[in-house]
Amino acid sequence: MNYEPVIGLEIHAQLKTKTKMFCDSKNDSDEKHPNVNICPICTGQPGTLPVANLEAIKKTILLGMALDCRIAEHTFFERKNYFYPDLPKGYQISQYQAPLCERGELNIKGKKIRVRRVHIEEDTGRLFHDPKGKYSLIDFNRAGVPLLELVTEPDLHSGEEVRKFGEELQMILRYLGISDADMQKGQMRVEVNMSLRKSGEKLGTKVELKNINSFRYAAQAVDYEIKRQTEVLEDGKKVIQETRGWDEVKQKTFSQRTKEEAQDYRYFPEPDLPPINTKDLGLEGIRAMLVELPSQRRERFKKLYNLPEHDIEVLTLNKQLGDYFEKVVSELNAWDKLSHLKKPPKEHEEKLIKLAANYLITELAKLLYERGTGLEEMDYIKITPENFAEFIARIYHQEVSSSGAQALLKEMFETGEDPSVIIEKKDLAQVSDAEELAQAAQEVIAENPKPVEDYRKGKKESLQFLVGLVMKKTKGKANPQVAREILEKELS
Ligand SMILES: [Zn+2]
Numbered sequence: 001m002n003y004e005p006v007i008g009l010e011i012h013a014q015l016k017t018k019t020k021m022f023c024d025s026k027n028d029s030d031e032k033h034p035n036v037n038i039c040p041i042c043t044g045q046p047g048t049l050p051v052a053n054l055e056a057i058k059k060t061i062l063l064g065m066a067l068d069c070r071i072a073e074h075t076f077f078e079r080k081n082y083f084y085p086d087l088p089k090g091y092q093i094s095q096y097q098a099p100l101c102e103r104g105e106l107n108i109k110g111k112k113i114r115v116r117r118v119h120i121e122e123d124t125g126r127l128f129h130d131p132k133g134k135y136s137l138i139d140f141n142r143a144g145v146p147l148l149e150l151v152t153e154p155d156l157h158s159g160e161e162v163r164k165f166g167e168e169l170q171m172i173l174r175y176l177g178i179s180d181a182d183m184q185k186g187q188m189r190v191e192v193n194m195s196l197r198k199s200g201e202k203l204g205t206k207v208e209l210k211n212i213n214s215f216r217y218a219a220q221a222v223d224y225e226i227k228r229q230t231e232v233l234e235d236g237k238k239v240i241q242e243t244r245g246w247d248e249v250k251q252k253t254f255s256q257r258t259k260e261e262a263q264d265y266r267y268f269p270e271p272d273l274p275p276i277n278t279k280d281l282g283l284e285g286i287r288a289m290l291v292e293l294p295s296q297r298r299e300r301f302k303k304l305y306n307l308p309e310h311d312i313e314v315l316t317l318n319k320q321l322g323d324y325f326e327k328v329v330s331e332l333n334a335w336d337k338l339s340h341l342k343k344p345p346k347e348h349e350e351k352l353i354k355l356a357a358n359y360l361i362t363e364l365a366k367l368l369y370e371r372g373t374g375l376e377e378m379d380y381i382k383i384t385p386e387n388f389a390e391f392i393a394r395i396y397h398q399e400v401s402s403s404g405a406q407a408l409l410k411e412m413f414e415t416g417e418d419p420s421v422i423i424e425k426k427d428l429a430q431v432s433d434a435e436e437l438a439q440a441a442q443e444v445i446a447e448n449p450k451p452v453e454d455y456r457k458g459k460k461e462s463l464q465f466l467v468g469l470v471m472k473k474t475k476g477k478a479n480p481q482v483a484r485e486i487l488e489k490e491l492s
Helices: 056-067 161-173 215-234 283-287 293-303 310-316 319-333 345-370 375-380 385-396 402-415 419-426 434-447 449-456 461-473 480-491
Strands: 004-013 078-081 093-094 101-108 111-122 126-129 136-139 146-152 187-199 207-212 240-246 252-258
Touching: 004 215, 056 101, 056 207, 056 283, 078 310, 093 111, 093 385, 101 161, 111 161, 126 146, 136 293, 161 215, 161 293, 187 215, 207 252, 215 240, 215 252, 240 319, 293 310, 293 319, 293 345, 310 345, 319 345, 319 375, 319 385, 319 434, 345 375, 345 385, 345 402, 385 402, 385 419, 385 434, 385 449, 402 419, 434 480, 449 461, 461 480
Parallel strands: 207 240
Antiparallel strands: 004 146, 004 187, 078 093, 101 111, 111 146, 126 136, 187 207, 240 252
16 A cells, blocks of 8 residues: 555543542433433533542543553643533633643554543533424533543554554453443544555644444444545545544445634633642552553463463453453362362363353353343353352263253353252253163164164264264253263164
């Protein structure tokens, strides 16, 4: 390609706090009734005074620390003046000259993306426009909700990198408990600034991509824009400076508005809020809130568990899932306490861990998705790590067949009961007993002369068919391997 895409991101995330940024109205993004969580401060009544939310400031600093930012010693709020109906005060309290955090970085699979700044501000209200254009409604529940804004340097060069950066940041926000960062709910929003240039030349005309509600779509929009702008330039035309959105159905970006004059926000220090000396906030206390970050956890899991890369990716998607997995592993390591079954030899430890990881990210995930949630909803799992480990132990010892295991897990998932209780109650134990299986095999042989004859004539596939019949006769409880051996013996 002749052109190099130069891409920077501006990402907003709503902070998870009890109250709003400058008042004690509730910060609740799940509130369905409009204008419930409001007060004179966040609706911009005259004569009211804001008080800064320390929890929000600390959480922003925590993100700064996680991204290796320089934390400002002294900082202050500023007014960003502009008029829009969703902004009750006629200005937004934000930060401009002195952001809380600066000059950090985030690694996406070995590539370092520089973070220019992270600052804190307040969210706006939400407008709802009548489709017929007769009226507009406003909900101030969101007005004044603490919002962090992160701006990267233009270090990204493809849709794929945009997606990776966004998803990694989203995971970090969630690991740290700073934000739920749900893009569908508008808790996290991305704006892409991009332009194309010939290598070595100065930056081309900037196009902004906005109002895109997933990082996957953002990546698609970026890749589409790279193609579109390349074609414009190849045709000898100019790229127009504008804001574009993403049409998921047509798989195209579309113009939302062309840029007028750059707006002058007339920033000035907020006179109603004192400047902040971050040392007074107890920086060491904030640093102590740092947890193992997704990238660190991936590295550790790789070294410790020797699992395939894909499994590690899934297990570290959210903190709760990884925590749960490690609890299961530690239960398995304490085998004697866990189970009366024979302790597996040392060389099988890896196999057990693999089994646990597999059942977690496939079978348990399936049950969660069937319920309409996903692996991110681990908090609601009724199965204790101890019971899950016991479940794995029983599979390892072939006490349940693979279909039995599925039924068992489903029951555990629904009731939270101990696997031993369920196996007993639902009669799920796998039958490996030779005598019992021999009887079933003899019956199957007597009832099915045709496949038996085929088998004896050398058609080996018939054996598999007969094994299936034994499984059916035992209601799926026969150990298929033992059933096969016994059938072979009986047939010879
Ligand atoms: Zn309020």
